[in-house]
Amino acid sequence: MKTYSIGEVAKELNLTVYTLRYYDKEGLMPFVERTPSGTRLFKESDISALRIIECLKATAMPIKEIKSFIDWCSDGDSSLQQRYEMFMERKAIVEAQIEELQKTMEVIEHKCFYYKVALDAGTEDIHKKDKNEISLPN
Amino acid sequence: MKTYSIGEVAKELNLTVYTLRYYDKEGLMPFVERTPSGTRLFKESDISALRIIECLKATAMPIKEIKSFIDWCSDGDSSLQQRYEMFMERKAIVEAQIEELQKTMEVIEHKCFYYKVALDAGTEDIHKKDKNEISLPN
DNA sequence: ATAATCCTTATAGTTAACTCTAGGTCAAGT
C-alpha cells in the first residue's frame, strides 16, 4: 500500500510539517503508523481524515473539540450518536457563519458605494447631510 | 448631545469594557472624547464607528489593519482612494470566505447524512464497500 | 563513503486578541 511522508502530506494539504506534527501531538492523528525508526507513514485514508479535520477547522472548531471527535471515531459504533450530533451542530454553526458574513457583506458593499461616490466627488463632504440643524438663538 | 459610558457601549455592542479599552489603546478610537478627569464619553457617531470596526473584524481583518483605516479617516479626503480600495479588497475577501464556507457546508451535510444512515443501521459498517479487493496470492 | 536531505523529539518562542489585577480617582446615594 502506497504511503506518504509528512513532507508530502504537508505539501498536499497546504500545511507545514510543523503544523502536522503539532496536530499529532494534540492527538488528532492517532491512526498514522510509523516505521520501526519512528518516521510517520501516511496512508490515503489518513490524508482523507486530515481533510475532514481541515473541514472542521474551517468551521472554527477548536482543536480540542476536533480531538474529541477523533477519539469518538476510535471508540467505534458506540459513539455514532455523538458524532451525528456533532456534525448537526457544526451545520448550524456554519449556517450562522454564512448568515453573519452575508450581513457583513451588505455593510461592506454599502461602504464601497459610499467611497465610490466620495471619490468621484473628490470629497467625503458629499455625504454630509445639510439638514439645516436649528442653531440655538443667542 | 447625549453621551454614553464605556459600560453602556460595551453592553450595546456585546463587548467587554476590557475589549473597548484595548481597542482604544491600539488606536482604534482616537475620536472618543474625555471628561476633564479622563472618563471616556462616547457619542452616537462613536458607536457607529465601532459598529464599522466590528464589521471589519467580522471579515477577519487584523486590528493593526483596522487601525490604518482609522488613521486614514483622520487624514480626510486625501485617503479616499485608499479607503475605497480597502473596502473593495474586503469585499473580495468576504466573497472568498462565503465560498469556502459553502464548500465546507457541503462536506458537513454529507457527513450528517453519513451518520444518519449509520445511526439507523446501528453500525458504521453499512458504509464499508465490499469491493472485493484482490487479495495477493500467497 | 559521505554529503544532502529527509525524518525524529523536546522544548522554547511568537503572535493576536484579549482578559485580568492592582492601585487609584470620582460621583451619587444614605
Place this chain on the structure above:
DNA sequence: ACTTGACCTAGAGTTAACTATAAGGATTAT
C-alpha cells in the same frame, strides 16, 4: 462623612495555534 460602584492607567497573564530551534537519526544520490 462614608460607602458603593463605575470609571481610570499600567502592566501582567492567558489562550490558541502555530512556528522555530537544537540535537540527533535515517535515507538517498553520487
